[in-house]
Amino acid sequence: xxxxxxxxxxxxxxxxxxxxxxxxxxxxxxxxxxxxxxxxxxxxxxxxxxxxxxxxxxxxxxxxxxxxxxxxxxxxxxxxxxxx
Amino acid sequence: xxxxxxxxxxxxxxxxxxxxxxxxxxxxxxxxxxxxxxxxxxxxxxxxxxxxxxxxxxxxxxxxxxxxxxxxxxxxxxxxxxxxxxxxxxxxxxxxxxxxxxxxxxxxxxxxxxxxxxxxxxxxxxxxxxxxxxxxxxxxxxxxxxxxxxxxxxxxxxxxxxxxxxxxxxxxxxxxxxxxxxxxxxxxxxxxxxxxxxxxxxxxxxxxxxxxxxxxxxxxxxxxxxxxxxxxxxxxxxxxxxxxxxxxxxxxxxxxxxxxxxxxxxxxxxxxxxxxxxxxxxxxxxxxxxxxxxxxxxxxxxxxxxxxxxxxxxxxxxxxxxxxxxxxxxxxxxxxxxxxxxxxxxxxxxxxxxxxxxxxxxxxxxxxxxxxxxxxxxxxxxxxxxxxxxxxxxxxxxxxxxxxxxxxxxxxxxxxxxxxxxxxxxxxxxxxxxxxxxxxxxxxxxxxxxxxxxxxxxxxxxxxxxxxxxxxxxxxxxxxxxxxxxxxxxxxxxxxxxxxxxxxxxxxxxxxxxxxxxxxxxxxxxxxxxxxxxxxxxxxxxxxxxxxxxxxxxxxxxxxxxxxxxxxxxxxxxxxxxxxxxxxxxxxxxxxxxxxxxxxxxxxxxxxxxxxxxxxxxxxxxxxxxxxxxxxxxxxxxxxxxxxxxxxxxxxxxxxxxxxxxxxxxxxxxxxxxxxxxxxxxxxxxxxxxxxxxxxxxxxxxxxxxxxxxxxxxxxxxxxxxxxxxxxxxxxxxxxxxxxxxxxxxxxxxxxxxxxxxxxxxxxxxxxxxxxxxxxxxxxxxxxxxxxxxxxxxxxxxxxxxxxxxxxxxxxxxxxxxxxxxxxxxxxxxxxxxxxxxxxxxxxxxxx
Numbered sequence: 067x068x069x070x071x072x073x074x075x076x077x078x079x080x081x082x083x084x085x086x087x088x089x090x091x092x093x094x095x096x097x098x099x100x101x102x103x104x105x106x107x108x109x110x111x112x113x114x115x116x117x118x119x120x121x122x123x124x125x126x127x128x129x130x131x132x133x134x135x136x137x138x139x140x141x142x143x144x145x146x147x148x149x150x
Numbered sequence: 151x152x153x154x155x156x157x158x159x160x161x162x163x164x165x166x167x168x169x170x171x172x173x174x175x176x177x178x179x180x181x182x183x184x185x186x187x188x189x190x191x192x193x194x195x196x197x198x199x200x201x202x203x204x205x206x207x208x209x210x211x212x213x214x215x216x217x218x219x220x221x222x223x224x225x226x227x228x229x230x231x232x233x234x235x236x237x238x239x240x241x242x243x244x245x246x247x248x249x250x251x252x253x254x255x256x257x258x259x260x261x262x263x264x265x266x267x268x269x270x271x272x273x274x275x276x277x278x279x280x281x282x283x284x285x286x287x288x289x290x291x292x293x294x295x296x297x298x299x300x301x302x303x304x305x306x307x308x309x310x311x312x313x314x315x316x317x318x319x320x321x322x323x324x325x326x327x328x329x330x331x332x333x334x335x336x337x338x339x340x341x342x343x344x345x346x347x348x349x350x351x352x353x354x355x356x357x358x359x360x361x362x363x364x365x366x367x368x369x370x371x372x373x374x375x376x377x378x379x380x381x382x383x384x385x386x387x388x389x390x391x392x393x394x395x396x397x398x399x400x401x402x403x404x405x406x407x408x409x410x411x412x413x414x415x416x417x418x419x420x421x422x423x424x425x426x427x428x429x430x431x432x433x434x435x436x437x438x439x440x441x442x443x444x445x446x447x448x449x450x451x452x453x454x455x456x457x458x459x460x461x462x463x464x465x466x467x468x469x470x471x472x473x474x475x476x477x478x479x480x481x482x483x484x485x486x487x488x489x490x491x492x493x494x495x496x497x498x499x500x501x502x503x504x505x506x507x508x509x510x511x512x513x514x515x516x517x518x519x520x521x522x523x524x525x526x527x528x529x530x531x532x533x534x535x536x537x538x539x540x541x542x543x544x545x546x547x548x549x550x551x552x553x554x555x556x557x558x559x560x561x562x563x564x565x566x567x568x569x570x571x572x573x574x575x576x577x578x579x580x581x582x583x584x585x586x587x588x589x590x591x592x593x594x595x596x597x598x599x600x601x602x603x604x605x606x607x608x609x610x611x612x613x614x615x616x617x618x619x620x621x622x623x624x625x626x627x628x629x630x631x632x633x634x635x636x637x638x639x640x641x642x643x644x645x646x647x648x649x650x651x652x653x654x655x656x657x658x659x660x661x662x663x664x665x666x667x668x669x670x671x672x673x674x675x676x677x678x679x680x681x682x683x684x685x686x687x688x689x690x691x692x693x694x695x696x697x698x699x700x701x702x703x704x705x706x707x708x709x710x711x712x713x714x715x716x717x718x719x720x721x722x723x724x725x726x727x728x729x730x731x732x733x734x735x736x737x738x739x740x741x742x743x744x745x746x747x748x749x750x751x752x753x754x755x756x757x758x759x760x761x762x763x764x765x766x767x768x769x770x771x772x773x774x775x776x777x778x779x780x781x782x783x784x785x786x787x788x789x790x791x792x793x794x795x796x797x798x799x800x801x802x803x804x805x806x807x808x809x810x811x812x813x814x815x816x817x818x819x820x821x822x823x824x825x826x827x828x829x830x831x832x833x834x835x836x837x838x839x840x841x842x843x844x845x846x847x848x849x850x851x852x853x854x855x856x857x858x859x860x861x862x863x864x865x866x867x868x869x870x871x872x873x874x875x876x877x878x879x880x881x882x883x884x885x886x887x888x889x890x891x892x893x894x895x896x897x898x899x900x901x902x903x904x905x906x907x908x909x910x911x912x913x914x915x916x917x918x919x920x921x922x923x924x925x926x927x928x929x930x931x932x933x934x935x936x937x938x939x940x941x942x943x944x945x946x947x948x949x950x951x952x953x954x955x956x957x958x959x960x961x962x963x964x965x966x967x968x969x970x971x972x973x974x975x976x977x978x979x980x981x982x983x984x985x986x987x988x989x990x991x992x993x994x995x996x997x998x
Contacts, residue, residue: 082569099466104483105494106565109502109514126350128499130491131381 239266244460263365334535399459406452431624474638478556522554589635609977761800761828781968807840912952
């Protein structure tokens with residue numbers, strides 16, 4: 067697992083899934099459909115990504131397609147970094 | 151054919167799970183032709199059994215289920231014939247699409263949409279729908295500025311609405327109301343998502359993608375369809391799908407059918423109008439079953455999404471066990487997930503990130519509130535596409551305000567303290583707490599749902615005023631709420647789901663396929679032989695349970711008024727009118743004429759119904775006379791409305807042509823408080839005939855309406871001589887006069903007039919039926935309130951409610967009309983009675 071995915075995964079496990087039953091998160095685990103993140107925790111996740119990877123989400127970029135799993139999150143971050 | 155043979159041959163040589171439908175197997179097989187004969191013979195025996203087991207049988211099971219579903223659609227006709235036919239065409243197209251390579255599937259999707267449109271709609275509606283959607287797709291893909299695109303699409307929507315309302319070549323060649331529904335299914339929400347994609351995406355939109363997105367057949371026939379995101383749709387379509395997607399698709403279709411059948415059972419057998427709620431038991435029952443009618447929406451979503459999955463589009467679930475929600479926020483996330491995602495992606499995230507400089511918490515509160523304001527407005531917008539008018543009442547605002555308040559509060563709490571994840575332990579306390587929360591939430595949501603389903607806030611409140619506790623057994627109806635709570639707490643803790651996965655009857659088949667197939671066969675069997683019958687029995691319940699009769703007048707008085715030879719003459723024109731022997735003597739009403747006292751009792755509320763055979767009851771000589779008004783009368787007696795006298799002055803063959811005269815000569819004498827004038831489904835045709843006959847026999851009783859017809863132009867002369875040439879516009883002018891005259895007469899008794907619009911018995915095209923809205927508006931100008939029952943048969947088979955003649959209601963139809971009438975009318979009666987009692991109290995005080 068890449069560093070980006072690993073950091074995002076750790077953040078989710080430590081901050082968004084605390085107290086819940088243990089869920090295995092793979093690169094393709096759908097975060098929204100599996101109830102791992104929801105609309106509110108997505109906001110926290112976006113803020114985390116912005117701080118951690120120094121990227122900025124445009125309002126229209128915060129959408130399910132970009133944040134649906136670790137794979138898509140990494141792809142989005144890499145694209146953003148490349149755009150800089 | 152050749153392809154199919156290759157595929158079948160391939161089955162025998164390949165032993166692998168299917169990826170990308172059947173087509174990739176062909177390519178691989180062609181590549182494998184170079185294999186040596188020896189290798190083939192060795193591998194053949196090895197793979198034969200497994201390929202048959204892993205490919206042919208699972209596919210056969212899906213095809214079997216699709217075939218059973220097609221039969222069920224045909225038999226049950228869910229929602230409407232159009233929807234059922236659309237589903238059949240779409241599912242059939244899915245099976246054919248498996249024969250095509252992946253890149254051609256979109257073409258098949260479009261083709262089934264185009265073909266289906268002509269199966270489902272009238273030719274003009276189909277052509278209009280396809281034209282509008284084609285232009286929309288074209289506009290979306292042209293290289294013009296985004297703002298121009300939006301403007302053009304907006305103009306196109308406006309033009310479509312105008313054309314649908316105005317363009318009519320003939321009765322057969324006109325747009326039916328499905329035209330607005332079908333283009334509305336695109337213009338309402340899908341276009342917003344497509345425009346959003348176009349605005350931000352760098353990829354060029356292809357005409358094929360846009361068109362296939364617009365032409366999703368099940369969605370076209372239903373305004374309640376999942377708001378499928380364009381980006382997900384197109385990405386999923388391009389993905390290499392797995393056989394699993396087809397399996398999920400048929401599962402969804404199966405679940406949808408099951409939900410629609412349960413919905414039908416509830417609607418037919420258990421749901422009663424809000425007006426019938428008299429006790430706490432009634433209320434709890436109403437809350438539960440009223441909420442369960444949402445199965446109609448969730449079932450439709452399942453079918454639409456399942457059908458898409460059968461084309462290889464991986465779709466997510468649309469609902470997530472919404473009965474088991476533990477909070478309003480949880481409810482919002484579980485019910486109609488496509489809507490929640492639409493609002494979240496299009497409004498919530500972008501708004502929040504634009505506003506976050508205001509501070510996180512404040513932005514969160516404002517954004518969540520905005521989401522609910524938009525949701526409320528969007529529901530009204532959607533209502534427009536379904537009913538042709540916007541609807542935003544106080545009750546809607548209140549409903550959304552209450553939900554929004556709870557959701558905002560819970561959002562802030564969740565943001566502050568983190569999401570509370572359920573502790574799924576088997577300890578008693580967490581289990582009971584979980585169950586309790588589900589039950590309470592269900593009670594709250596169902597209560598709000600009652601508010602939403604009410605005519606108005608006052609009719610919702612009036613229910614609570616009239617509640618009475620007959621005995622504590624009524625609270626037995628809390629049991630389903632408790633049961634759902636316990637079930638909701640039990641299921642996530644149980645091993646049931648993993649057990650379901652582990653147990654397989656046969657190694658080659660999912661357990662679920664076998665169970666689904668068996669249930670579908672059962673439903674076909676039940677549907678064919680006894681289901682319909684049992685539903686009819688359940689639906690006749692209102693009349694069956696009425697045993698305790700407390701009459702102010704006896705049922706046998708419920709009949710055609712005697713001595714109405716004028717009216718009878720009109721219906722037997724051969725014997726009377728041809729020889730000009732019209733007996734135009736309508737006697738002034740006497741008590742003995744109708745066997746009912748003219749004098750009204752103190753505090754009684756008298757309702758007069760003026761109608762035709764649709765209200766009076768009708769038979770063709772060898773059948774029972776059926777009248778929906780009789781059901782109303784019995785209900786009023788049963789449910790303790792002794793102060794209401796329901797007098798039926800309906801006569802077979804009557805129409806608005808006779809009402810003013812009947813009103814003046816007989817009805818007014820009874821001094822009614824409320825007058826209900828029926829505008830029957832065939833009132834245009836019958837009124838034309840009646841007016842013509844009156845004129846031609848020299849008995850037209852309205853001198854002051856002469857001028858309407860005595861314009862000596864060709865059309866009015868023709869109109870009076872030949873009813874079939876009677877122009878609608880002239881008749882509508884007469885209707886206006888009739889409403890004005892009736893309104894003047896009614897005001898003499900300080901009565902309130904209502905115009906009652908009845909549903910079509912069998913939904914076959916009726917000339918001029920579409921002009922009823924116009925008549926309704928004219929009546930409203932003259933102080934008539936409306937009781938619009940035209941949609942009372944929605945969700946039933948097109949012919950479920952009609953007698954063999956096609957115009958009159960059978961038992962099921964009369965019962966449904968009775969219920970629908972009470973639902974709309976009782977809140978008004980309650981209000982009137984309440985006002986009266988208030989006024990009598992104040993009068994009493996003054997007297998003291």
